[in-house]
Amino acid sequence: MEITNCQHPNHDSQRIKYVCVDPQCSIPKKIGCADCFLDDHITHIRKTTTQFKDFVNDSIQQINSVEFQQASNSPQKDLEKQIDTELDSCMDCIKQKFNSIKGDLKGQIDSDMIKISDNCTQYQLNMNNELEPFKSTIRNDLHILNQTELNSLVKFYQEAPKIHKHYSKAAEQVQEEKQKIKQKKQKYLAKMRSIMQILLKDFNELMTSKNVQFDDCCDYETPQKQVMSPNKMINLVETARSSRRFPMSQTQKKYFLAAVTKKLE
Known part of the structure; x- marks a missing residue:
């Protein structure tokens, strides 16, 4: 049976009404009637039993209403997402720069190759035009040729080494141009490797530098x-x-x- 009246012989069975909530209280008995509190808790912080129960019940509900966020919504996940975004942006920037170098190289090489192709076509056309008359004439017997045709063949005979040297020199120039393009490609590749080495060197120095602080510091600290x-x-x-x-x-x-x-x- 719940005891609602004070059992002290000198307190006239008064109704138990107060609970002591004073943090400094050292009295073992925390609940009692008005006379109990006059005797032992006169200067202490008190609450009525109704107030006490209501406060405890409200506190239980408030504490119980606290919700814990799932791990998927945790600050760590948000941080990981931010890191991924920053890293992707950084990689995209680097990729864009290298693609720019590659595009510049490809554009120059394509332009140079077109020039070489045009030169080769023109050299071949010139050589064919120059040799074609002699090809036709030399198929005939020499004794049936007229004086002009024979003189033309004689002149070709005399100048053939010079003509051969001219077109050989042109062919060499074409090969030199191709070699220059190859060297240009190697130069660009070396440039890209150099850039990558500088990036890696700076990255390693930054990550190992004693000046890089990862401690939690106030945003306003210098x-x-x-x-x-x-x-x-x-x-x-x-x-x-x-x-x-x-x-x-x-x-x-x-x-x-x-x-x-x-x-x-």
């Missing part, structure tokens, strides 16, 4: 404050104190170092 070590802070304070002729003793340095280190942690 870079100097972020990277300043306890010993640097001691030297800074020592300099300021020495200018006023109040240098730090070894004991003061010891205590200051401990305090700074603890604060930085």
Whole structure:
């Protein structure tokens, strides 16, 4: 059976009405009637039993209403998404730059190859036009040729080495142009490798640099404050104190170092 009246012999069976909620209270019995609280809890913070029960019930409901976000919506997932976005953007930028170099190279090579092709076509056409009359004439017997045709063949005979040298030189020039294109390709490839090596070198230096801080720092802290070590802070304070002729003793340095280190942690 629930006891709703005070059992103290001198409290006239008064109704139990109050609960002591004072944080400083050391009295074991926290509930009682008005006289109980006059005796033991006169200066303490109290609540009526109804107020106490309502507060506890409301607190249980409030705490119970707290919802925990699923892992898929966690800050870690958001951070991973942000990292992926930044990394993709960085890779796209690098890819775009290399594609620009490749496009520039391809454009130049295509233009050079068109020129070479045009030159080869023109050389071949010139050579065919120059040799075709002699091809037709030389098929006939020499004794049936007229004087003009024979003189033309004689002249060709005399100049054939020179003509051969001319077209051989043209063929060599074509090969030289092709070699230049090959060298240009190699130059561009070396340029791309050089750029990649510089990127990797800068990346490795950045990731291994002591100046890169991954500690949680206030957004409003200066870079100097972020990277300043306890010993640097001691030297800074020592300099300021020495200018006023109040240098730090070894004991003061010891205590200051401990305090700074603890604060930085």
